[in-house]
Structure formats: C-alpha cells, structure tokens
Amino acid sequence: MSDRKQKLQDAMAALGLGSHPQCLINGILTEGTGADVQLVDPFTEEVLLTYPDAGEALATKACEAAQNAQVGWAKGISAAARGQVMQNIVGIVLANVEPLATIEAIVAGKPIRDCRIEVAKVAEMFAYYAGWADKLHGEVIPVPSGHLNYTQREPLGVVFQITPWNAPIFTAGWQIAPAIATGNGVVIKPSELTPITTVALVKLAESVGLPDGLVNVLCGLGPTSGQAAIAHAAVRKVVFVGSPETGKRVAVAAAKALKPAVLELGGKSANIVFDDANLEHACLGAQAAIFSGAGQSCVAGSRLLVHKSVHAELVDMLSKGMNNIKLGDPLDDATEIGPISNARQFAHVSDMVALAKNEGASILTRSDTQDQGYFVPPTILTGLSNGTKAAQQEIFGPVVTAIPFEDESDAIELANATDFGLAGAVWTADVGRAHRMADAVRAGTFWINSYKAIHVSSPFGGSLSSGFGRSSGTDALMEYTSAKSVWLDSAPKPRIAFGYVS
C-alpha cells in the first residue's frame, strides 16, 4: 500500500470509519447497493478506494430515519438542549482537525493548510448556530381586529442537501448546522468524489449527542441516490450546492414534487481595479481571488476588470506574483496550490484554456510543470473581450481573464454583462466610488478593497445562473423554517358571526 493510501486509511480509522466510504443511516455505517464509484488521488492519479453507490433503497431508509429522529429533536428536547449538542460538536470537530484535514487533502487535492482552516470554520458554524437554537422566536403582530396574532418559526421536517467536491466538509457544516439548529432532520449527499469527511463529521457529532438518524449521509451518485431522495415524500426542501447544469435538474425534480429548493450555483465574478487603487494590494487580492484553491471556488474572481491606464502594469505584477506561488503535494504544509480536484474538472479547465486560445487569447502561464497529478498552473488570459466564451463560462480553475475598461460606467456594464450574479469586488481609494460600485454590480456578495472574506454570520447566495435563496447568517434560519401565524380571539363573544351567534 502506498504511503498516501496508508495515511488515508489511518485517518479514516482514527475517525471510526471503515476502510472505504459507507453511508451513515440511523447511526450505522451501511454499505451501498449500487454501482461502484472510484476515488482517485488527484496528486498521484492512483485509485485510492472503490465503494458502492448508496442506491434507491438506502435513500429511502435515510429519509425515513431522518423523519423519525426529527420529531424528538424538534419537540422532545428544549431548544437550549439542541444548542448544547451543537456546542459539543464544536469541541469534537476541533479535536479532530488533523485526520479530517488529511482526508480532505488526499481525496480532494486541497492544500492541507487550507483544509485545516476549513475544518476550523465548520466548528465555527456549529458554534454560531448553536447560539441561535434557543433564540429563534416569532413576533406579535398588531392586527387591526384586536385578535392576539403571533407567529412561530417551525422546522420544515426533513431537508435534503446535495453538496459539491470543492470544499466538502466546509459545505457540509455550512448546511447541516443551520438545518439542525432550527429542528430539522437532514439527509445529505456529498459529491460522490469526496464523501468521506461528511460521513466523519456526522459520526463525530453522533459520538457527542447528536441523535442517531437525525443526519444521514448518502455516499454516491446524483442521478440515482440523489434523485431518489429528492422524490421521497418525507423530504420537504432541497438545498443544492453545485453547478448550474445540475442545479436545473435538481430544481425541476423538486418542482415536480412541489418542493422548494435553494440553489447555490456557480459564478464568473468581476474583480474590478481602478487606477486610484493601491495596486500592490489589488494584485495580492486578485491572486487570492483566482489562484487560491486552484480557482475551484464559486466566488473566484475569474474576470479581472482593470482600468485601461493600469491594465498592463497590473497584469505584469500578477504574472510575476504567480511565479512565486508554491504548487505541489496537498499534504505538504508549504503547498499553496494543489492539483485540480478530479480528472473530469482537469479536462474541463484544460478545454477552456484551449478554447480561450482559439478565441484569440494571449496566455500567460508558468513555465515549470509538475511531473504528475492534475495540475493546471496559474494562468492569465488577455486580449479577450467580455463577450467571449472564456470570459463568460465558469472555468473553475486557476485561470483569470483580464479585461481593460474605460471608466466607471464601462466597468459596471462589463461587470453585469454575465449570466451570473454571485460575487464581485472593487479596488479603489475613492470611498464614494466604492459604494457606487457596490450598489451597481449585481452580486450576492461584494467586497471593497478585499476579496473572499466570508463568515457564517453573514448571508451568502446569488441570483440568475448563480442560483437563488440564501445560506449563512439569519437568512439560513429563515430558509430552514417556515412561519406559522396563530390567531387568538379575546373578545367576550366570538366575532365570526353566522346565523346562530346572536
């Protein structure tokens, strides 16, 4: 067994998992029944593990288990007790950062230093929503009839969450924490390419008081396990994080069963640099915006819009800077960019760079190459107009298109000339302009002289092809609950006057 496979096995054993991915249904690690799925190490390209897709029967079991456990979780214990269990999860996650980060680094190919941060952020998410568990209350509404009218926020029941491969445990925590804080049961299907840390997270949570069956994990494929769970009668809402193409399929399947969906999809975000900006800061920001995580981030600053007077200078700074970024083994503490996470995405990014070339792009990239793995070096595309496919389609890799603009109105027009509406940023020393840009650019998240700052306490989401609905913050509490309006008539006689009420 290779050293990396051994490290993976050791980390899985440390977390109480078996030697290959299994579903977690009703607190029990359960073997799937579907077709085989392979996990491949994106750094060595060796097959790490094979496991069976969950399949329809397990999807049904998972939904039933969540339905049964949810009743006791929502009504059988106090909201404060729910919060306490979630606080316990914070502690157990922080005590297991290393094995969780190791699995993520090997299977997803993400630098281990980023993985450690993401695991710590998962703990932060449970801490934040633990605090909300007993603070979510309704309102008293002064209705004109004089009735006492009040609202209460009710859990939906069972929610089904589907997550992608680019930040597996981060996305799992991001969606599970608000869902259970508000009293819901959960079935979650991580990407078939990165299922292990989601199973580990829920198993750890169960070891510190999360009721068995409240959160169930389906390891496997979307068209089989995923679609079966969407269709199950117990599921009351679908929350999907992934690509726009799959998002449409998920939303259509949910709509057919009259279920609401939240869609957190892709982006082609504009990172806008004016000539009055601190160019050194803007350059560092632009690097982080597109090269961190090898660009496999939904909010990646993949369109760099630069005022024409500083365009050449900033591109030059960026291309010099990208030569200093450390590419390499995700398990190496010093690595800043790992490989692309899987073969399918590697092919897509490579195809998009070839497409950009055909569209007339000049390509600036690093000369050094890695001798193994799905590596794409940091790459800058210039000479493309905003209307080209390379400037419009999500690449989801370390590839940025740099486009010059004339003035403020041109920058706004270019920034908004996209099907997406997820994120954006402006770099400028002019406070008034910064706020005008924040107001004018269509984006669910917008940064001023910054990029990629996010926190569980602040809402996150997009519009158009970036999806709809909001995660994080108090908005997620609303997504995972519905309002019930209660009316009490305190008048001496009922005021619903039909024949027999005098």
Ligand code: NAD
């Ligand atoms: P994907 O759409 O291929 O897969 C996402 C999930 O959907 C996986 O779990 C997959 O198994 C499942 N799936 C696939 N087909 C399905 C079907 N027919 N029915 C039900 N489920 C199905 O996306 P990906 O390649 O894993 O992730 C990359 C995409 O995710 C990018 O577009 C990125 O921008 C997006 N993303 C968005 C956010 C956000 O918050 N907006 C965050 C991270 C990633």
